Amino acid sequence: MKSTLSPRQRLLGLALAGSLAPYAQADLVEDSHLTLNAINFFFYRNNLNNPDGQNYRKEWAQGLSLNFSSGYTAGLIGVGVDAYAQLGIRLDSGKGTSGTGLLPIGDDGRAQAEYSEAGGAVKARLSQTVLKFGNLTPMNPVFGTGSARLFTMQANGFQLTSDDLAGLHLDAGHFTSGNDGASTNDSGSIKALFAGVDARSVDYVGGQYTFSDRFSVSLYGSRFADIWQQYYGNANYRWPLADTQSLGLDLNVYRTTDYGKRLAGEIDNTTWSLATRYQNGPHGITLAYQQVDGDEPFDYLGFDQQPGTSIYLANSVQVVDFNAPNERSWQLRYDLDLATFGVPGLSFMTRYVSSDGIDDSHYRGGAHAAYGRYGDDGQRWERDIEVRYVVPSGKARDLSLRLRQATLRSSQQVAKADTVDNDEVRLIIEYPLSIF
Incomplete structure (x- = not known):
């Protein structure tokens, strides 16, 4: 939904809503919450040997997101509403440096000076089972709407969740459209990402069962209409070794096969990962x-x-996801929590991922083949470094500063098919404020 208000009017509206919130609280259903999240995002990427000729992408933006979640009315079936309003403001961008995903691109090829949208959902609750309809943000292994930019993506449809049985979380949904975090198109398409094919609708069902604080399993299944059926399984276990030591295992498996009209072509894919973490x-x-x-x-x-x-x-x-055809990848990661060294809230992470075996030279996708771009004998690697500080107490509690640097290098054909070689830096400052 595109707003016609000026940036100053929108900012005034957000500030006014926050200032009036304590007085309006008495009129809201009990257990309502209103939060304001401010995020300042700087994104710089140096693309190397980019075939489209744009080597540098550099943008800086400010985002404000106001989120309201009501409680429920009294009675056997309680009802309520959720709503959000968000505003993104361009702080720095140019026609030759746009395209980071922070800001929408206008018809003139330039990043828009600002963009905004608002939406909401109705909800009903019976015991610990909740049905929602409207603009939703489900997060699960087969349909996740998180974001790595200013705002969380929104999907339009139904979601049913239940926590009535101890240890068991159930989740099901039906969605027909949505938008990404840098768009105001409420009826945007849901896609098979790498195939670039629109899905008329997506259905999923699944859940997680927690046996104990050490062991949990998850199972999910989804259907992208006339594209694929996808199944997911996870097992996670943690062994305490001593007072300050533990060993964890995390196994993830996806199985994807074509479905219906096969709009992305024939698909027969099994992808899995196994990670072990020593703390x-x-x-x-x-x-x-x-x-x-x-x-x-x-x-x-x-x-x-x-x-x-x-x-x-x-x-x-x-x-990158290291999800190319027949790709094999290895990761070594190190995390450090500096609270032990007298700096609570400060953490450091670095990782290195290397892969080989990328090969789709035998790809035969049928009449609607949508893949087949990687060639054979491909390889790549990525190195990431991150420093994060979260203010642990005081008036600025929960204010976070996050500095991320990444370097990606790939063989020539893989870079053309997926993501070009690049060096990037992201600086993210985020402040969540609970109004009530």
């Missing part, structure tokens, strides 16, 4: 292996121009 006090070391078995990439949800977050694989990292 010793403030130190964490992770080793992971990931493998794609299929002549097409492991494909997943996309909205308009951006990827969703329904890829729960160990080597899906900052820039």
Whole structure:
């Protein structure tokens, strides 16, 4: 939904809503919540040998997101509403440096000076089972609407969740449209991301069962209408070794096959990852292996121009997912919590992921073949470094500063088919404020 208000009017509206919230609280259903999240995002990427000629992408934007969640009316079946309003403001961008995904691009090829939207959902609750309809943000392994930019993606449809049985979380949904975090197109398409094919609708069902604080399993299934059926399984276990030591295992498996009219072509793909993490006090070391078995990439949800977050694989990292056809990848990661050294809230992470075996030379996708771009004998690697500080107490509590740097290098054909070699820096400052 495109707003006609000026940036100053929108900012005034957000501020006014926050100032009036304490007085309006008495009129709201009990357990209502109103939060304002401010996020400042700087994104710089230096593309190397880019075939489209744009080597540098650099943008800076400010986002404001106001989120309201009501409680429920009294009675056997309680009803309520959720609503949101968000505003993105361009702080720095140019026609030759746009395209980071922070800001929508206008017809003139330039990033828009500002963009905004608002929406909401109605909800009903019976015991611990909740049905919602409207603009929703489900997060699960087969349909995830998180974001790596200013705002969370929105999907339009139904979602049913239940926590009535101890230890069991159930989740089901039906969605027909949505938009990414840099768009105001409320009726944008839901896509098979790498195939670039629109899905008329998406249905999913699944859940997680927690046996104990050490062991849990998840199972999900989804159907992208006339594109694919996808199934997901996970097992996660943690062994305490000593007071400050533990060892964890995390196994993820996806199975994807074509469905219906096969609008993305024939698909026969099994992709899995296994990660083990050793924790010793403030130190964490992770080793992971990931493998794609299929002549097409492991494909997943996309909205308009951006990827969703329904890829729960160990080597899906900052820039790429290491999900190319027949790709095998290894990861070494190190985490450090500096609270032990007298700096609570400060953490450090670095990881290196390397892969080989990328090969779709035997791809035969049929009449609607949508893949087949990677060639054979492909390889790539990515190195990520991140420093994060979250203010632990005081008036600025929960204010976070996050500095992320990534370097990606690939063999020539892989770079053309997926993501070009690049060096990037992201600086993200985020402040969530609970109004009531």
